[in-house]
Amino acid sequence: MRAAVLVFPGSNCDRDLAVALRGAGAEVTMVWHKDTALPQGTDLVAIPGGFSFGDYLRCGAIAARAPIFDAVRRFAEGGGHVIGICNGFQVLLEAGLLPGALMRNAGLKFICKPLALTVETAESVYTAAYGAGAQVVFPVAHHDGNYQADAETLARIEGEGRVAFRYVDTPNGSANGIAGILSANRRVLGLMPHPERAADPAQGMTDGSALFRALAGAFETA
Amino acid sequence: MKARVTVMLKSGVLDPQGEAVRHALGALGFSGVQGVRQGKVIELDLADGTTEAQVGEMCEKLLANTVIESYRVEVL
Numbered sequence: 700m701r702a703a704v705l706v707f708p709g710s711n712c713d714r715d716l717a718v719a720l721r722g723a724g725a726e727v728t729m730v731w732h733k734d735t736a737l738p739q740g741t742d743l744v745a746i747p748g749g750f751s752f753g754d755y756l757r758c759g760a761i762a763a764r765a766p767i768f769d770a771v772r773r774f775a776e777g778g779g780h781v782i783g784i785c786n787g788f789q790v791l792l793e794a795g796l797l798p799g800a801l802m803r804n805a806g807l808k809f810i811c812k813p814l815a816l817t818v819e820t821a822e823s824v825y826t827a828a829y830g831a832g833a834q835v836v837f838p839v840a841h842h843d844g845n846y847q848a849d850a851e852t853l854a855r856i857e858g859e860g861r862v863a864f865r866y867v868d869t870p871n872g873s874a875n876g877i878a879g880i881l882s883a884n885r886r887v888l889g890l891m892p893h894p895e896r897a898a899d900p901a902q903g904m905t906d907g908s909a910l911f912r913a914l915a916g917a918f919e920t921a
Numbered sequence: 922m923k924a925r926v927t928v929m930l931k932s933g934v935l936d937p938q939g940e941a942v943r944h945a946l947g948a949l950g951f952s953g954v955q956g957v958r959q960g961k962v963i964e965l966d967l968a969d970g971t972t973e974a975q976v977g978e979m980c981e982k983l984l985a986n987t988v989i990e991s992y993r994v995e996v997l
Contacts, residue, residue: 756983807937847935
């Protein structure tokens with residue numbers, strides 16, 4: 700698998716994400732936000748966590764309009780796989796590639812701890828390895844992870860089985876306890892928790908490894 | 922020309938920061954503050970001839986997230 704990890708000023712999980720992807724067997728290229736094209740043959744675009752552009756204006760707002768993003772949008776609209784983690788999820792929402800918005804945590808506190816999540820659907824390359832109903836533990840580390848969408852959008856993503864991960868105990872006020880959602884074609888995943896911080900025994904947690912292995916595996920056979 | 926853009930959370934969208942400010946005002950002894958909504962003001966210094974419609978486009982494309990925010994443009 701060829702993965703492109705986007706790097707913005709203020710990204711800080713970009714190298715962790717590259718390590719997790721390489722650990723699963725992916726060939727990883729770091730792509731600077733000022734680039735205007737993705738590497739030839741890219742199978743996956745990975746948008747890392749951090750504080751892109753200092754969270755100025757709104758979290759992810761400026762990254763979603765960076766020069767590289769026209770190429771990312773074309774890639775996603777052409778059926779490409781894109782994963783956005785934490786700030787990357789905020790970027791995908793700001794770009795309109797996923798519905799809804801992430802607001803300040805309901806308790807106003809920055810939340811940084813491992814949390815239990817339920818895998819809500821097996822119907823995506825990201826979640827098939829876990830199976831629906833499985834429980835995993837990934838760390839969260841965010842101030843703006845309170846997922847909100849209008850009632851009609853929530854009903855649609857719930858009805859279409861597009862909630863990928865749900866908090867067992869919602870820490871941040873997210874509607875329906877949503878931690879991560881899929882696009883309509885199930886190829887774009889955005890999630891607040893960090894699977895790349897649970898992908899090596901040295902991190903104390905390894906539940907995230909299966910996600911990266913499944914991704915890499917999906918593109919080996921393709 | 923100058924324009925001032927006011928961006929607010931849409932009514933009905935919970936504003937945790939505004940709520941925290943409301944509590945803090947109460948703690949300072951200001952009774953009767955029934956609601957606080959926090960938004961932002963963006964002042965634009967624009968070349969002459971920029972139209973209000975163009976400022977509206979700036980709001981739609983970047984300055985406001987219309988999923989959760991509304992905006993108001995005043996040409997000064």
